Amino acid sequence: QAFSPHYEVGVSASTIKLGITIPLTGSAAPGYNKVPAAMSAYFNYVNDNGGVNGRKISLVVKDDAYLPTLAVAKTNDLVLKDKVFAVVGALGTANNKAVASSVNLGRRGIPSLFINTGYSGFADKAKYPTTYPLLPSYIVEAKIMGQYIKDNYAGKKLGLIYQDDDFGSDAQAGFKAAGVKFDVSVPYASGSQSAASGAAWVGKLKAAGAEVVVVFGVSSATGVALAASAALSYKAQWILGSVGGDATTLKALGVPAAILTGAQGASFLPSPGDATDEYIKQFQDINTKYNAGAVFDNNVLIAMNTAMLTVQALRAAGSNPTRAGLMAALESKGGSFASASFSPILYSSSSHVGYTGYWIGKYNSSGVMLPDGGKYTLYTTDSGAGAVNTVASKRPAMPAKGLPNN
Amino acid sequence: MHKSRSIRLLVFIVIALAAFFLSNVVDELRVFQGASLSVYIVAIASIVLLTGYSGQISLGHGALMAIGGYSAVLAHNHWKVSIPISFAIAIVSTAFFGSILGWAAARLKGPYLAGTTLALAVGLPSLANQFSVLGGEQGLAFDVGAPPKSLGSDFTQYKWYFWICALAALIIVWITQNILTSRYGRQWRAMRSAPISASLSGIHIGRSKVLAFTISSGIAGLAGAMLVMTLNLVTPSAFPLSLSFAIVTGAVLAGVTNLGGGVIGALVLVAIPDIADLLAGKMGGAEKISANLPGFITSLILIVTVLLLPNGPKLSKLVSHKTK
Amino acid sequence: MRLFSTLLIGLSSGAIYSLMALALVLVWRSTRVVNFAQAGQAIASTYIGYLVISRTDNYWLALPVALVAGALIGALVDVALIRTLNKRVKSGPAAEMAPVIVTLGLLGLIRSTVGMIWGGDLKAYKAPVTNHGFTFGTTTIPFSPYNLLIVITAVIVMAVFSIIFQKTNLGLSLRAAAFQPEIARLAGVRVDLVRTIGWAFAGGAGAVAGVLVTPSNSLSPNSLDLLLVLGFVGAVIGGLESLLGAAIGGVVLGIGLAFILEYVSTSLAFPSAFIVLILVLLIKPSGILGKKGGRGA
Amino acid sequence: MSAPLLSINGLGVHFGGLAALSDVDIELNKNEVVGLIGPNGAGKTTLFNALSGLVSCEGNLELEGKSHEWPQPNELVDLGISRTLQGVGLFPDMTVLENVMIGATKFATGGLIRSALGLDIRTEKVLRSLAMDALAKVSCTGIADRKVDSLPYPTTKRIAIARALVSDPKILLLDEPAGGLGAEDIEWMNSFIDVISNRCSILLVEHHMDVVMSVCDRIYVLNFGKLIASGTPEHVRNNPDVIEAYLGSSAGKQ
Amino acid sequence: MSLIIENLTVRHGAITAIDSLSFRVNERELAAVIGANGAGKTTLLRTLSGLNEPIGGSVTWHGESILHTKPEDLVRRGILHVSDGKTVIPELSVKENLALGGLWRKDKKDVVVATDEVIDLFPRLGERLTQSADTLSGGERQMLAIGRALISRPKLLLLDEPSLGLAPLIIDQIFQTLDSLRHKLGLTVVLVEQNAMSALGIADTGIIINLGKLVTVGKSNDLKSDPNLRAAYLGY
């Protein structure tokens, strides 16, 4: 009999199978449901250009409806039935927590790459040995925003709208660390946002005379707040968190362009509307050819960026990739991976901190967020007590045609 | 009567042995599904008792499961009690809450009760965000630990969950079956079908209803504790409205009045997503189609099943006659 | 002022809950089914309305089209599903629960169908009148012409259907068919037809609710879910038997929520629906305008 | 003379503005069969309802000479009172035996925990044998395991009586036991009432005059919520007010 | 012109409730169907009014088949069924229950007249017009059911144990009314009764059935005096 090499689970001579759980249906689906297709689009682009060491990548997509129970069941499916090599880009804090511990990713040595949540705890390698968060934590984001507010809006009355769960409490922790105190804080229960609650929030902000308002919530909450302020003739300097700041989604939520113009936001990726950026241009190109030209928004951008990182990780894992090898490669070489973000990835043998930096910009009248002064200035910090630093934005140049060659 | 009771006990023991044997031969995915199955069986039993027997409708048992889940986790994490004790605490505290709720519910009829419990299902889990001790949206970890070494090194975590869940389910279903076939079950059925006659026979309707609500809540609490054990985590989003709906659906698929059918209802609940995924996978199609096809198929199966077998599977009738 | 504006916020959201509550009560009164698929039917009709708006940019054309579509969908649901169900389950606990499950299943079916046709992304269209609050001098109040439109519509729907139910032969037939179909048949009521009409009415009302709500809400296969729950809670608060009750219940819920959000905590949105409901029902177990049961023996 | 088993004084029941009963006095002695007749809507069922706590009322209730609060429905059996309903009021999806066992609830012992653990065999046995005894009285032991909704109407009436009797009442309230029965079954009911009147006293509402006239020791006649006559069957039958309000000219024929 | 029933067979699952039953009732005739409990009387009426589907046989009314027709359509052809037991709509008021009887009728003026006639016949109903039917006494409900059927101006009236729960005086009154309507309006009546004697007392024809089969049919006076029948089926 012919010699048959031993491959890791999910890897064959010609393919590498990856999996993702994400809400495709249900109330959390809008926006996120575009992620898998965009990832697959990028993978297909790579596959058409030779794949990863000759292997084609396939992505098994499971709908978790944003429920931890389903996320666990579906990840079990991915691991036990579909036998994927690794999970990539899974969404949500509670979901990823439940999956990590119930599916026992750590003990089984199953990598969960570039999970899509800003909960700072996932960076703890001891607790989540195989989980690799990508986004800067919410604490980091809030600290950076806080620093920005202190630098630019000293003496103004400040307001904060935040989601009343750990997404919001991370934000509060960050603002506290940055030494920012809000004159008025409006918490809201996740999923309860409606036109009426928007009016109530704006009422409170108005009553407190807030001049600068930070919205640290999901898109629908941000949309509700902005729409209500338009309807109630309330004017403030809005600063939108990255989670709820996608202009395309806000527009779909009925936010008038007028109110978005001049609002500020934070992002770790360039603006999806910034066609001068080489990554954006390349991704838009792929999106047109491989994703039937889906509207190119932040979700598509994050998805493609994640996919690009994934390809680099797989390449870095060598010609006969193993799960352990993949993780070792991430921890040793992750920092050098090319990605659209201006902030480097900090994975190391001791930490799973991913991106750490944000730039702050302003939405123009067509809803594109552009950096202050036309130049990306990156603020970086950590999830602890570290200071906020300003660094000149620098990132690895995009590999030719957006095809990793590491 | 006497004989049938001991036979029932025997049957349960045989089922237990069979289940444990089975857990050693099937793959791990099935073992995990077995644990989910046990959770559903217990949850459905609580609805069968409440709706099928005492005639009260609840669309909010997911909320009661949440109470059970949180109680078990808090007890386990703070007092370091063992799993059985934390489960018992889940049962007791949920039953306590249920008795208060039941007191209010006893005054309400059909759709009013449905509406109230529905509001509970929507309102209660999100309360967890209000108290930091409950861990907010990301919840609290619930780690029951690795299986005892004595079970061997290849005894997986899921098998451990399955054994705990299956044992808990068997015990509680046995107890529930005893209650349902006892005079309590009889009184509830009487009260459901002809309340005036029942009260003229000496049954205190209000108290009877509250009792049913209390017991049902306790059972739901256990289901909640089991659920969060398999998740390793308790979080509000583990108890969505769809969970409440799912267990009611399971009960209806079981014919509502019958525990034996509950097993079938639970099986359907566990199997439907798989079947739907399978069918959807076969059909393929554009992305928006493939994303929605499983949901479509699931709903379709549900509707067709209820239309074809509105009183549950015939098979379950056989079972119930035999156990009587 | 704070009190007043809270009241207005409550009223404007309450009016929306009222519309959904009215649709639910319409089906309940004409068929004794709590129709969880209502949100689905409304969503489907709203998408059809959206289709019209995106083609013609004419809201006032979309509304009647959606209304008709909603009515047709309602009628179809009855003919295709509920009739069969009624034939197959007649009594016992299953009879009470089966419609709940079937309509829930239908909700899922419609949602996924809508998802398959229009995708899961958010859609939006503009309100026909501005949702910029009325302005007096320099103050803008949290009540806009658009809110007014919703209130007026809710009042019209309620009035029209109250008159139909209470004053017309069709209304009497509807009620008779709902309560005791067999006896109604023996009295000459064309039960099947009348019930279908009831479903069509409710479907139309639900469609109007959907089309009206969406501008402040955006449109996705799930965008009316919360409204369904709150509408149902509003209907229960009002006492399911009465359309006026549904309208009042919706507004009571809206105002109750607004006050809790304003004076207690903005993050208590969901529990407060339960709190308002329990408060009302403990005082009146059959809702604000519900009737007490008759004699037992 | 010993105090009557049951004595009601000045009973009044109002529904809104309607006086369904006003100032009604009724007595029932040991081993007596007392008829309660009157036109439709006279208030007969309402009187039963008042006595069984199903409607609120005014007036005094004495049991064996002792004044007593108006009972709640579920307290009735404990007071030694059983009642059948104007319809049949059985539990349709339960078996005959289970139906009757429900009536014996007051004899059940042992709590929920015992039942939950399957240790309630003793009390089940007791209830079952009581129920079988009661079924034997109405000659229905053979159908103990049948579901009641599959039984012919007259049989269901017997089961209803068995369910009332199983609690061993001192007072039995029968609401139209002969309604809807054929001649043969009416005859059976006739003699059955005779037989059980040795064990308990009976208050009987009935429109079948031959039944009423043949089994009753005394009769009260209600009209528009008021007592218009009372006395022996003979006396009542010939009372012109009763003929005018209730019996009609064909009374003689019956 | 008459009601002709031929070889009618109706089953409830395994039970044959009506077994090749044949008889006819002429126009304006009052026919009493007599039989013990479970004889199939109710099933017969339910089949005639379209509530039950037969498995065989034929029924014609005025020469046209009335089988496999919906009850609500038969009502429009003048066939009214007052079923036994719960035959009013408890959730509606007395007035609304009565109104149902005239809903479908074109001649609204006559509906008013008929309603007044019914209230004359049962003054008790007139006193209870706004009360919900749920709160009526057993006998009052029976009056309401019969009253509603009369408002529909029936041509063929199917009455299932109308005397059930009614006071003797009212029974007399109803029977007299039936008799007079028959002559005045040409009403045909099929009356199911346990109380054989009073039913045969007003009936032209008696139809005796047992276990779903016809025992005999004949002039009621003949039946009444037949000693064999008296012992076996009439119970007096």
Ligand SMILES: Nc1ncnc2c1ncn2[C@@H]1O[C@H](COP(=O)(O)OP(=O)(O)OP(=O)(O)O)[C@@H](O)[C@H]1O
């Ligand atoms: N809840 C109620 N509201 C209003 N009226 C009521 C109510 N309950 C009963 N009634 C009226 O009280 C009167 C007495 O009713 P009851 O049932 O006692 O009569 P009954 O003597 O038993 O008559 P029947 O022989 O017809 O059964 C009736 O006229 C009835 O309409």
Ligand SMILES: Nc1ncnc2c1ncn2[C@@H]1O[C@H](COP(=O)(O)OP(=O)(O)OP(=O)(O)O)[C@@H](O)[C@H]1O
């Ligand atoms: N829905 C049903 N399902 C099954 N069997 C039935 C049903 N209805 C009637 N039966 C059976 O059919 C036979 C005839 O019943 P039916 O009610 O027609 O008799 P009836 O002469 O009207 O009796 P009664 O005098 O008691 O009203 C009986 O044996 C009865 O048990």
Ligand SMILES: [Mg+2]
């Ligand atoms: Mg009565």
Ligand SMILES: [Mg+2]
């Ligand atoms: Mg009959």
